[in-house]
Amino acid sequence: MTRELLAINDLYKTFPIKSGLGKTLRATAVDGVTLSVARGEALGLVGESGCGKSTLGRLALRLLQPTSGSVSFEGRDLASLNKQALRELRKKMQIIFQDPFASLNPRMRILEIITEPLVIHGLAKDNDLEERGAGLLEKVGLPADALRCYPHEFSGGQRQRIGIARALASGPSFIVADEPVSALDVSVQAQIINLLEDLRAELNLSFLFIAHDLNIVRHFSDRVAVMYLGKIVEIAPAEEIYKNSSHPYTEALLADIPIADPTVKKKHILLKGDIPSPTQVPLGCRFHTRCIYRFEPCDKIVPKTTDLGNSHFVDCHLRG
Amino acid sequence: MDLLDIQGLTTHFFTRAGVIKAIHNLSLRLQKGRVLGLVGESGCGKTVTALSILNLVPYPGKIVSGKIFFEGQDLLALSADEMRTIRGAKISMIFQEPMTALNPVFTVGNQIAEVLTAHQDVSKQQAMDAAVELLRSVGIPSPEKRVKEYPHQLSGGMRQRVMIAMAIACKPSLILADEPTTALDVTIQAHILELLGTIQAEMGMAMILVTHDLGLIAERAHEVAVMYAGRIVEQTNTRELFANPQHPYTRGLMASIPRPVQAGKTRLKTIPGTVPRLTDLPKGCTFSPRCEIKTAQCVVEPELVEVQQGHLVRCWEAR
Numbered sequence: 266m267t268r269e270l271l272a273i274n275d276l277y278k279t280f281p282i283k284s285g286l287g288k289t290l291r292a293t294a295v296d297g298v299t300l301s302v303a304r305g306e307a308l309g310l311v312g313e314s315g316c317g318k319s320t321l322g323r324l325a326l327r328l329l330q331p332t333s334g335s336v337s338f339e340g341r342d343l344a345s346l347n348k349q350a351l352r353e354l355r356k357k358m359q360i361i362f363q364d365p366f367a368s369l370n371p372r373m374r375i376l377e378i379i380t381e382p383l384v385i386h387g388l389a390k391d392n393d394l395e396e397r398g399a400g401l402l403e404k405v406g407l408p409a410d411a412l413r414c415y416p417h418e419f420s421g422g423q424r425q426r427i428g429i430a431r432a433l434a435s436g437p438s439f440i441v442a443d444e445p446v447s448a449l450d451v452s453v454q455a456q457i458i459n460l461l462e463d464l465r466a467e468l469n470l471s472f473l474f475i476a477h478d479l480n481i482v483r484h485f486s487d488r489v490a491v492m493y494l495g496k497i498v499e500i501a502p503a504e505e506i507y508k509n510s511s512h513p514y515t516e517a518l519l520a521d522i523p524i525a526d527p528t529v530k531k532k533h534i535l536l537k538g539d540i541p542s543p544t545q546v547p548l549g550c551r552f553h554t555r556c557i558y559r560f561e562p563c564d565k566i567v568p569k570t571t572d573l574g575n576s577h578f579v580d581c582h583l584r585g
Numbered sequence: 586m587d588l589l590d591i592q593g594l595t596t597h598f599f600t601r602a603g604v605i606k607a608i609h610n611l612s613l614r615l616q617k618g619r620v621l622g623l624v625g626e627s628g629c630g631k632t633v634t635a636l637s638i639l640n641l642v643p644y645p646g647k648i649v650s651g652k653i654f655f656e657g658q659d660l661l662a663l664s665a666d667e668m669r670t671i672r673g674a675k676i677s678m679i680f681q682e683p684m685t686a687l688n689p690v691f692t693v694g695n696q697i698a699e700v701l702t703a704h705q706d707v708s709k710q711q712a713m714d715a716a717v718e719l720l721r722s723v724g725i726p727s728p729e730k731r732v733k734e735y736p737h738q739l740s741g742g743m744r745q746r747v748m749i750a751m752a753i754a755c756k757p758s759l760i761l762a763d764e765p766t767t768a769l770d771v772t773i774q775a776h777i778l779e780l781l782g783t784i785q786a787e788m789g790m791a792m793i794l795v796t797h798d799l800g801l802i803a804e805r806a807h808e809v810a811v812m813y814a815g816r817i818v819e820q821t822n823t824r825e826l827f828a829n830p831q832h833p834y835t836r837g838l839m840a841s842i843p844r845p846v847q848a849g850k851t852r853l854k855t856i857p858g859t860v861p862r863l864t865d866l867p868k869g870c871t872f873s874p875r876c877e878i879k880t881a882q883c884v885v886e887p888e889l890v891e892v893q894q895g896h897l898v899r900c901w902e903a904r
Contacts, residue, residue, distance in 0.1 A: 313770035420859040450626040450860065451797060455841035455853040462852070477770065484843035484853070521775040523800030525842055527823045531804070533775040539740040540770070555772075 270439055270471050271302040276334035278320055292543040294320040296495030307472040309486030311479055317495040318475045322441040326358050356386050359432040363444035365424035369416040376412040382434040401430040422453035439471045491515045494551045501577035511579040513556050588791050589615040594651035596637050603864040607633040609815045618789045622806030626860055630815040631795045635761040640668055674704040677752040681764035683744035687736040693747045694732030700754040719750040742773035763795045811835050814861055814871040821896040831903040834872050878902050
């Protein structure tokens, strides 16, 4: 068996947008992405709102159909599978959502919420559910008596634990964590990150960890991919990307995070303008409209991916 | 004289589920031209503090007791009409979500001009011209065109710039910025903070920067007040706070953020438990159920006392 667990190859996804004047625009959310996640690896995916990172996460689980390109899991192309085979595979791939308030059904008890995957996949008998539920809650650090409660009785951090328990129920090997801590308070974020780290080690999980907070992504991930307007512009091992960021966008993202230390005088990189609309991706390098190093070829030629060694790849004319 | 001097402010919300004690006996002082960071987690009372200063606490909330002196005048003793001459003119506010804070059916020029015509003796045309200049000063390209646009035509960062233009229109001496960049992306956030910082310094305004982000505080605030469950638990200047945090909550917050300077993977420190419900606050020190260093003394709530020159802490152990 290959070491690669998930392989995304030249993936595209466009969404139609009705402009209101009878015209339909096409927004390109994911624009030719090739990625892979190895067994046991945590791949971080960062980018600003609207860059397509959540869409990519959903495509990876085939919760969305790609416009073109392929996703394969354990060497099997998801598009080639029939419904039953796909369902079978879904046991192994799960998702943790951003908003722990919207992602739990308020009318279901915790027991029903976290054991639903077991029921759907026929993984447990009815009279085992309680025990399995309690076991799952224990894994995420909640008491077994929570099974009887409804979601509204819990705080944000506890709800996120419930969401994690549900994701673990079917015994997955791969989890897409879509901004799992960004809705939580600072003091609770660390609890959830630590929990995910423990589970990752204990259950040998692979992650696609999506976030906009670079410090958290770096903390959690082995490799980090930076996404801008639907494309991966830079990908490298976590430490490498922070030490030797090579794309001007990555550099700006890193420079713009405020550091909680008043003795550090940091120079922010102020990018020009706003993120362009995904219905009108700039020609040439998609970042050229905001880039501070922009030169001759940038608005004409799409930069090729350059291998910088150390598993570090970047799409930028400056490095090509 | 302090520009702002809040004494013993207590604001409660009288809901059917019980009394929510949003702010308890809060005292703060702020001098001209200084930036005070108000930091804490959701529900700790940061926003209600800002709204209390403007006497805009929404129903069923009420300022129960306390005094808020602004330029020597007690704001809470003013009539509604008198308060209106201060709001927007001498004290203005920048809200977290610019889309909901702007009126979708008026052009941005119209909304900025309204601030001016409400407080100053200017014609509509003069106010519109001033609006163009204000938009220019907050870095909006082609302001003559933008002034006629509606909020939905602007991006999030642009809308926040419009909010800032409105807030500085009458050259206030105090700006309350409530999570001004939380809804924005990091690269846009950097611009907005730079802009706010420049304007604040140039115009010599004082600012209360409400945020949950310690990074923002470190970069932008002169002084910091850390809030927990409606109380200030620690207050001092920014350098001192980061160099020498005294309250266990402050220490916990600082330890729980992943730091870019840390080499390799270290485990994050956490604060156990969650923020208490404000209807059902723990007895004694409100932080004690989550505190690692609590003692028998903590059943009695400690006062906020000066443990060193200019460094106030609400903790028995810090004395």
